[in-house]
Amino acid sequence: MNETYDILILGGGPAGISAALTARARGRSVLVISNPAATSALHKAHAIDNYPGLVGMSGAELLARMTEGFAQLAIPTVTGRVTGVMPLGESFMVSVGTDVYAARSLILASGAAQPRAYPGEAELLGRGVSYCATCDGMFYRGKRVAVIGLSADAREEADFLSGIGCEVEFFDRTRAKTYEIRGTEKVASLVADGVEYPVDGVFVLRDTVASSVLLPGLALDGGHIAVDRSMAASMPGVFACGDCTGRPYQIAKAVGEGNVAALSADGYLGKTKS
Amino acid sequence: MSVLELTKDNFDATIASGDTLVDFWAPWCGPCKMQSPIVDAFAAAQSAVKVGKVNTDEQMELAQKYGIMAIPTLIAFRDGEVIAKKTGLSPAGEIEAMFK
Numbered sequence: 001m002n003e004t005y006d007i008l009i010l011g012g013g014p015a016g017i018s019a020a021l022t023a024r025a026r027g028r029s030v031l032v033i034s035n036p037a038a039t040s041a042l043h044k045a046h047a048i049d050n051y052p053g054l055v056g057m058s059g060a061e062l063l064a065r066m067t068e069g070f071a072q073l074a075i076p077t078v079t080g081r082v083t084g085v086m087p088l089g090e091s092f093m094v095s096v097g098t099d100v101y102a103a104r105s106l107i108l109a110s111g112a113a114q115p116r117a118y119p120g121e122a123e124l125l126g127r128g129v130s131y132c133a134t135c136d137g138m139f140y141r142g143k144r145v146a147v148i149g150l151s152a153d154a155r156e157e158a159d160f161l162s163g164i165g166c167e168v169e170f171f172d173r174t175r176a177k178t179y180e181i182r183g184t185e186k187v188a189s190l191v192a193d194g195v196e197y198p199v200d201g202v203f204v205l206r207d208t209v210a211s212s213v214l215l216p217g218l219a220l221d222g223g224h225i226a227v228d229r230s231m232a233a234s235m236p237g238v239f240a241c242g243d244c245t246g247r248p249y250q251i252a253k254a255v256g257e258g259n260v261a262a263l264s265a266d267g268y269l270g271k272t273k274s
Numbered sequence: 275m276s277v278l279e280l281t282k283d284n285f286d287a288t289i290a291s292g293d294t295l296v297d298f299w300a301p302w303c304g305p306c307k308m309q310s311p312i313v314d315a316f317a318a319a320q321s322a323v324k325v326g327k328v329n330t331d332e333q334m335e336l337a338q339k340y341g342i343m344a345i346p347t348l349i350a351f352r353d354g355e356v357i358a359k360k361t362g363l364s365p366a367g368e369i370e371a372m373f374k
Contacts, residue, residue: 084305084362084363086305086308086362086363088363088365089365093305093308093363095304095305096304097304098302098303098304099304100304100305100307100308102308126343126344126347126361126362127343127344127361128343130343130344135303135344136343136344136345138300138330138331139330139337139342139343139344139345140343186341186343201343
């Protein structure tokens with residue numbers, strides 16, 4: 001197993017970068033987990049005109065500049081999608097595909113794309129609903145599964161499932177608009193735009209897994225993570241910053257909140273013993 | 275109590291009587307690596323419940339028989355019957371609660 005970090009930062013945009021730099025400057029061990037930078041909306045932005053000091057820069061350039069300090073401060077990063085978070089009392093476990101990381105606190109900086117779970121999704125998670133084809137695929141060999149492929153790597157994951165012997169019904173972004181996952185003890189079918197497909201499993205592959213599914217019971221406010229002025233979320237040891245806490249979706253606001261979240265996490269860690 | 279390595283050859287005999295906790299895992303599964311020491315500690319701390327582990331890579335028949343669809347999955351057996359099943363990492367307190 002890996003070391004237990006002081007802080008795991010979920011998200012590598014401006015909020016997560018800012019939180020990482022501040023936490024590291026406070027002497028905390030941190031790990032930043034994020035999707036590939038190229039998949040973020042900011043990375044595609046042509047020019048940012050209101051970020052002080054770096055006016056007119058493209059989103060990609062800005063992200064590169066912001067992460068320059070990572071090497072100097074020895075901040076490790078992991079590229080991947082967080083598929084599960086487990087609170088364990090005084091620590092948290094976070095799974096990223098088939099890997100797992102542990103920390104004493106979490107900073108959620110997962111961006112504006114906070115998907116809503118489909119009906120049945122949270123209830124049937126682990127009972128036919130999966131977020132990771134390479135993790136759970138082998139249990140569906142010879143069975144019929146649906147893949148709701150909304151992430152960039154969804155096609156590869158679907159190919160993996162076909163390759164190990166699953167019968168795959170693939171839904172890309174355009175094939176259906178509404179989904180409902182049905183079943184009682186386990187998944188029985190997927191309803192897509194009113195058409196029912198009998199399946200044994202549904203792989204929901206999004207760039208971001210909904211915070212409400214990752215941390216059941218986490219308080220939300222209008223679809224965003226509810227936080228106080230210290231960026232503390234509703235669970236002890238969990239902080240949030242940036243677009244995932246609500247509008248305005250601005251880089252300056254994200255950077256500021258990331259700074260506050262890291263200082264608050266530092267304060268929280270100072271009060272608890274490892 | 276020590277932890278038993280369960281296969282299709284000794285599974286039924288092990289769960290047939292009394293209370294048994296079975297941890298379904300695989301070597302490539304990250305969360306399973308966290309679950310394993312928690313299950314070991316549970317086994318060491320008491321003697322009322324037998325504890326076994328099933329490597330789902332090697333024991334696909336058992337994984338299918340018990341409808342394992344994600345790992346780690348813990349199943350509590352009493353006299354051969356399933357009395358509780360939990361998927362995802364389970365802290366120590368929840369393991370104890372499976373036999374209440």
